[in-house]
Amino acid sequence: MTDTSQRSRPLRVLAAMSGGVDSAVAAARAAEAGHDVTGVHLALSANPQSFRTGARGCCTIEDSRDARRAADVIGIPFYVWDLADRFREDVVEDFVAEYEAGRTPNPCLRCNEKIKFAALLDKALALGFDAVCTGHYAQVILREDGTRELHRASDMAKDQSYVLGVLDDRQLAHAMFPLGDTVTTKEEIRAEAERRGLAVAKKPDSHDICFIADGDTQGFLANRLGRAEGDIVDESGTKVGTHEGAYGFTIGQRKGLRIGTPAADGKPRYVLDISPVDNTVTVGPAAALDVTALTAIKPRWCGAAPVGPGTYTAQLRAHGGETEVTAELVDGELRVHFTEPVRGVAPGQAIVLYDGTRVVGSATIATTARREAATA
Structure with a gap:
């Protein structure tokens, strides 16, 4: 197997630049590898001042300016694309609706599925680009038979494959993650950015939910739902x-x-x-809280859907560990049993299955069964 983060032939690459250090270094590496790179910042709010201020988010006016400055240093064209309406409908409204229904969604995972690798990729392909490049820490592996697999990053401490578990075959074929095969610390990525003259080298990482300006999720929901x-x-x-x-x-x-x-x-x-x-x-x-089994709906597979029961490891939250499970697809639902009980599992969360470092796919948790009784 070979890593496709450095493609063998030059490609037309659209680099999604959030204004942070990871996406800037990813774009710089893609350009250095000989690809024809264009930078794009996604405007995800009709009123960007309402999003996080300073360096904590990825959706502010300041962030778009940081992305533009990074593109200028790299020497690539740069554009800002307005996807605010799509983001509001597919991410923000979905987030509110899920909480209203008593579920716990992951908006970052939904953003990757609906915005960065659906709306953005579709537009990129329509304009003649070959791939979308992001600063995610994950790897796309090209097998000898021509199929592609999504794998964890070389550095498990920075792995972000969980939030990419929604990508399908078509999306993987046009995804590029230049940071995924790098076993380096975040400090080394920042040092690389500084060597490249990128002003975002010392910019803090973004945290929490970008569209909740003050970080008060409960207050945000109260304003929307009463x-x-x-x-x-x-x-x-x-x-x-x-x-x-x-x-x-x-x-x-x-x-x-x-x-x-x-x-x-x-x-x-x-x-x-x-x-x-x-x-x-x-x-x-x-x-x-001990959960022994669950059912999950809306499965998305990073390759062919598994046939029959199998043994995997599962990850239940973006920064969580792995746990051993058996899983089987039955009538379109994923039935999962845990080898050892786990806690804090909530409907609405995503479960991502792994076979070693390979991402098998993901699904949305619908119901859970506890040690003594089943709970919807």
């Missing part, structure tokens, strides 16, 4: 507190519950279930 007081109950159904909107909670949450009645055993309680129908949040002990 406050709706409801009950917090224990496993027996006894009321132990109140809340101002069930959408403000996630499965496994411990902090911010504001429960007036302590547990009989004196131990902390966690969110076990969220019911948007009756606006109720159920809490209980940590042991009640």
Whole structure:
């Protein structure tokens, strides 16, 4: 197998430049490899001042200026493309709707699927580009039979393959990740940026959700969905507190519950279930979070769909570890059983399956089964 981050022939490459150091170095490496590179910054808000300020986000006016300056230093053409309407519909509105339904979405994964490798790629191909280049840490491997596979980055500490698990064969065929095969620290990437004269070398990494300006997810949802007081109950159904909107909670949450009645055993309680129908949040002990199995819907495969049951490792959150599972596709749903129980698994999250370092595919968690009972 060979890594396709450095293609054998020059390509017309569209480099998505967020204004951060990773995407700038990725674009510079693609240009240095001999490709015909054009930089593009995605304007994802009709009012970019409402997004994160300073260096914390990837959607501000400052970020677009940083991206333009980096493109000038690299010596490549640069454009800003307005995808604000598409971003609002496919990412922001989806995020709000998922929370309203009692689920916990991952907006970064949805952005990669719908914006960077759907809307952006489609436009790039229509304009005659061969590939889209990003600063993600992952690898696209070209096999001898001509098929492509998505693999983890060489440096597991920076691996971002989880949020790319939604990419299909067509998208992988036009994806380029110049940082994925590099076993370097972030400090070394910054040093490389500084050697290249890129002003973003010392710019802090972005964090949290770009479209929530102050980082207050619960406040953002309250403004969109309105406050709706409801009950917090224990496993027996006894009321132990109140809340101002069930959408403000996630499965496994411990902090911010504001429960007036302590547990009989004196131990902390966690969110076990969220019911948007009756606006109720159920809490209980940590042991009640143990999930032994789940079903997931809307599977997307980085290659052919698996046939029959198989043993894999699974990742359940962007910065989480791996856990061993058996999985099988049944009537379009992914049925997953964990070798050892796991905690904090919530409907709406993505599960990504791996075969070694290869990404098999991803799906959206619909229901979970706990050690003693099944919970939707």
